[in-house]
Amino acid sequence: MKRVLFDMLTYLLIPLWFVLLTLPFLGISGSIKLGAVLLVCSAFIKIVETQYIASLPNILENRVERIKNRAKKIDGRLNMGVMLLILVLLPFTLNRYSIDIAIIAGIYIVLALGLNIVVGLAGLLALGYIAFYAVGAYTFALLSTQYHVSFWTALPIGGLLAAVFGLLLGAPTLRLRGDYLAIVTLGFGEITRIILNNWDALTGGPNGVMDIGRPEIFGYRFNTPAAFYYLILIMAIITATVVKRLNESRIGRAWVAIREDEVAAEAMGIDTTKMKLLAFSLGAAIAGIAGVFYAAKMSFVSPESFTFLESIIILCMVVIGGIGSIPGVILGAVVLIVLPETLREFQDYRMLVFGASMVIMMIFRPQGLLGSSARRMELEPVDERALGHEDESLYDIKKGERLE
Amino acid sequence: MFLQQLINGLTVGSVYALIALGYTMVYGILGLINFAHGEIYMTGAYLGVIFFGIFTVMGLTAKSLTLSIILTFILSIVYSSAYGYTIEKIAYRPLRHAPRLSPLITALGVSIFLQNYVMLSQGAKDKVFPTILSGGFTIGNATVSNLQIFIMVTSVVLMVLLHLFITKTRIGTAMRATAQDKKMASLLGINVDNVISATFIIGSGLAAAGGMMIAMHYGLINFYMGYVAGLKAFTAAVLGGIGNIPGAMLGGIVLGLVEALGAGYISSEYKDVFAFGILILVLLFKPSGLLGENLQEKV
Numbered sequence: 001m002k003r004v005l006f007d008m009l010t011y012l013l014i015p016l017w018f019v020l021l022t023l024p025f026l027g028i029s030g031s032i033k034l035g036a037v038l039l040v041c042s043a044f045i046k047i048v049e050t051q052y053i054a055s056l057p058n059i060l061e062n063r064v065e066r067i068k069n070r071a072k073k074i075d076g077r078l079n080m081g082v083m084l085l086i087l088v089l090l091p092f093t094l095n096r097y098s099i100d101i102a103i104i105a106g107i108y109i110v111l112a113l114g115l116n117i118v119v120g121l122a123g124l125l126a127l128g129y130i131a132f133y134a135v136g137a138y139t140f141a142l143l144s145t146q147y148h149v150s151f152w153t154a155l156p157i158g159g160l161l162a163a164v165f166g167l168l169l170g171a172p173t174l175r176l177r178g179d180y181l182a183i184v185t186l187g188f189g190e191i192t193r194i195i196l197n198n199w200d201a202l203t204g205g206p207n208g209v210m211d212i213g214r215p216e217i218f219g220y221r222f223n224t225p226a227a228f229y230y231l232i233l234i235m236a237i238i239t240a241t242v243v244k245r246l247n248e249s250r251i252g253r254a255w256v257a258i259r260e261d262e263v264a265a266e267a268m269g270i271d272t273t274k275m276k277l278l279a280f281s282l283g284a285a286i287a288g289i290a291g292v293f294y295a296a297k298m299s300f301v302s303p304e305s306f307t308f309l310e311s312i313i314i315l316c317m318v319v320i321g322g323i324g325s326i327p328g329v330i331l332g333a334v335v336l337i338v339l340p341e342t343l344r345e346f347q348d349y350r351m352l353v354f355g356a357s358m359v360i361m362m363i364f365r366p367q368g369l370l371g372s373s374a375r376r377m378e379l380e381p382v383d384e385r386a387l388g389h390e391d392e393s394l395y396d397i398k399k400g401e402r403l404e
Numbered sequence: 405m406f407l408q409q410l411i412n413g414l415t416v417g418s419v420y421a422l423i424a425l426g427y428t429m430v431y432g433i434l435g436l437i438n439f440a441h442g443e444i445y446m447t448g449a450y451l452g453v454i455f456f457g458i459f460t461v462m463g464l465t466a467k468s469l470t471l472s473i474i475l476t477f478i479l480s481i482v483y484s485s486a487y488g489y490t491i492e493k494i495a496y497r498p499l500r501h502a503p504r505l506s507p508l509i510t511a512l513g514v515s516i517f518l519q520n521y522v523m524l525s526q527g528a529k530d531k532v533f534p535t536i537l538s539g540g541f542t543i544g545n546a547t548v549s550n551l552q553i554f555i556m557v558t559s560v561v562l563m564v565l566l567h568l569f570i571t572k573t574r575i576g577t578a579m580r581a582t583a584q585d586k587k588m589a590s591l592l593g594i595n596v597d598n599v600i601s602a603t604f605i606i607g608s609g610l611a612a613a614g615g616m617m618i619a620m621h622y623g624l625i626n627f628y629m630g631y632v633a634g635l636k637a638f639t640a641a642v643l644g645g646i647g648n649i650p651g652a653m654l655g656g657i658v659l660g661l662v663e664a665l666g667a668g669y670i671s672s673e674y675k676d677v678f679a680f681g682i683l684i685l686v687l688l689f690k691p692s693g694l695l696g697e698n699l700q701e702k703v
Contacts, residue, residue, distance in 0.1 A: 017490070020486075021486055021487065025450070025454070025521070025522065025525040025526065030525070119505075125505070172688050173684075173687070175691070176687060180642065180646075180687055180691060182437070183638065183642045183687075184683070186635070186680075187639065187680030187681075187683050187684055188680070190635070190677075190680050191677050191680050194673075194674065194676050194677050197673075198673045198674060308631075308635070312512055315508075315509075316509055316512065319505045319506065319508075319509050323503070348524055349520075349524065351516055351519075351520045352516075352517055352520040352524065354513075354516060355512075355513045355514065355516030355517030355518075355519075355520060356517050358509055358510065358513030358516070359495050359510045359513040359517070362499060362502070362509050362510045362513070363498045366499055367502075367503060367506075
């Protein structure tokens with residue numbers, strides 16, 4: 001009896017805590033409403049059994065595993081060709097607005113794949129990735145409006161220039177560890193945006209650059225959303241292939257070695273500085289190319305498209321999708337672009353729900369939606385032997401160890 | 405001109421230092437960049453406006469301004485600490501053993517959530533903090549407002565209190581031990597979870613104090629003010645050497661000064677560039693920050 005009473009009290013306590021917490025913001029009626037909702041929720045949880053809730057992560061895990069297996073089966077049956085066919089036919093089934101969202105998703109897939117090289121493979125936490133995207137976008141914007149350079153010429157120039165910026169930033173800073181690198185790249189991203197915003201003579205300041213040329217090929221001008229959709233589809237496929245092949249190459253293995261243990265990698269004869277620089281500038285180049293496409297698609301660029309929040313969203317795509325896994329990163333990009341669109345019915349509450357779902361998603365699947373199985377092994381070691389392999393790499397501070 | 409910018413820089417810098425302390429303490433113990441910390445600062449500023457408004461309606465402000473200011477500060481700090489405690493419990497504690505980037509994502513999720521929570525409940529328009537503590541005096545050709553003195557004095561008092569807390573009390577000692585080696589600390593009977601909670605409570609309280617003082621200084625607050633302030637404060641923490649408490653104080657002051665002098669002498673539009681530029685420069689020449697120890701890598 002005492003036990004039951006105690007249980008009931010704790011269930012009352014949590015809603016009461018939140019009522020008090022939200023009181024100044026929501027007012028008396030608002031916070032009491034919230035408390036009532038929480039009370040109903042916690043009662044519901046009580047009824048559905050705590051046991052079930054506790055095993056929820058495992059159930060989810062199994063479900064995802066089953067879906068993955070099914071996807072593999074379907075993949076075996078349908079193969080890449082059919083998937084490609086679906087993607088190619090997609091614009092015919094969508095309206096203009098949806099195609100635009102698909103294009104945006106495509107751009108972010110390319111960006112997330114590029115950042116995946118830096119964060120996922122080489123393990124360098126970069127928080128100013130959007131700056132390279134901005135470099136690409138402004139390169140094409142300025143070359144097109146002032147010198148009438150075509151899209152196809154600007155594409156490699158934008159990529160190269162972004163890579164040069166990556167090298168310039170990376171050369172002195174890559175010897176900094178983990179979070180110091182994060183803050184330096186963050187600073188670089190902000191500096192880039194502020195300069196774009198204030199250098200009126202060159203960049204047009206906050207008004208941005210307008211009337212950027214459209215791509216043309218054999219006299220055909222890209223001006224329908226579908227044309228851009230196909231262009232970004234090709235770019236995304238090329239990027240995914242490049243990243244996949246890099247991942248499986250000698251370079252990719254060197255990156256993973258650096259990510260897992262830099263000292264050991266160096267001892268094995270990997271030129272860590274060179275490899276890190278390569279990862280950084282390759283990631284930058286991909287962002288630059290995506291930026292050129294963005295400028296061509298929008299035919300308008302302004303500094304407000306390149307805020308810190310954008311860098312963060314791309315990082316979220318990589319982590320939520322499953323860091324290091326290419327299908328995961330693609331899924332992450334699609335989810336983070338499509339999710340806010342589907343949440344439109346919540347209107348004002350859209351971003352509130354978005355923030356909350358980020359937290360919930362990470363609590364239930366810390367390795368991301370399609371985290372690689374190797375990473376899951378690291379997270380939930382099945383036996384002592386796997387535990388023995390635990391290390392203090394950038395992503396695993398298991399058992400409370402801190403990277404020095 | 406120089407003196408004026410010096411005073412402005414010190415005012416803003418001391419607030420940066422207060423927020424930076426929260427970043428640096430959490431980082432020192434968890435190794436986590438707590439991106440939601442800037443939002444706690446914003447929440448603190450809003451709570452200040454709300455409580456001060458309530459006291460004004462109740463008529464307490466008219467009776468005793470000092471008492472209502474003190475009560476506003478205490479309530480807002482307590483409330484923000486409760487927010488910090490709750491956030492840690494919901495968003496960080498379940499991820500204690502997760503990959504390192506996962507809590508970073510929940511921190512960002514919390515940050516987006518809090519911004520929108522405040523925007524939806526309090527409106528997207530700027531809120532006004534009533535002018536209190538007006539007046540001031542002049543030194544040479546620089547004017548110093550009483551409010552600026554108040555901000556600097558309060559910050560210094562809070563920092564001294566924090567220093568005493570960290571060095572003299574039992575929990576403070578436990579905090580330092582946990583920051584050094586979590587596993588060892590838990591072996592010696594320190595409840596690491598409680599220490600982490602305490603860290604969040606103290607850090608959030610300091611950020612709230614900073615938020616309220618900035619609200620009083622500028623007179624206007626909005627729901628996105630936490631973002632830039634958070635970035636700057638984190639920069640200050642890294643500048644001083646992240647994980648290092650005196651470093652965060654020094655970093656905040658240096659950042660405030662660089663910004664104010666840069667804005668005054670070169671260009672106010674580029675003041676954020678100076679802030680981040682000085683950070684990059686310091687890190688290039690002293691990668692561990694101004695006061696950070698140069699840790700040898702253990703193999």
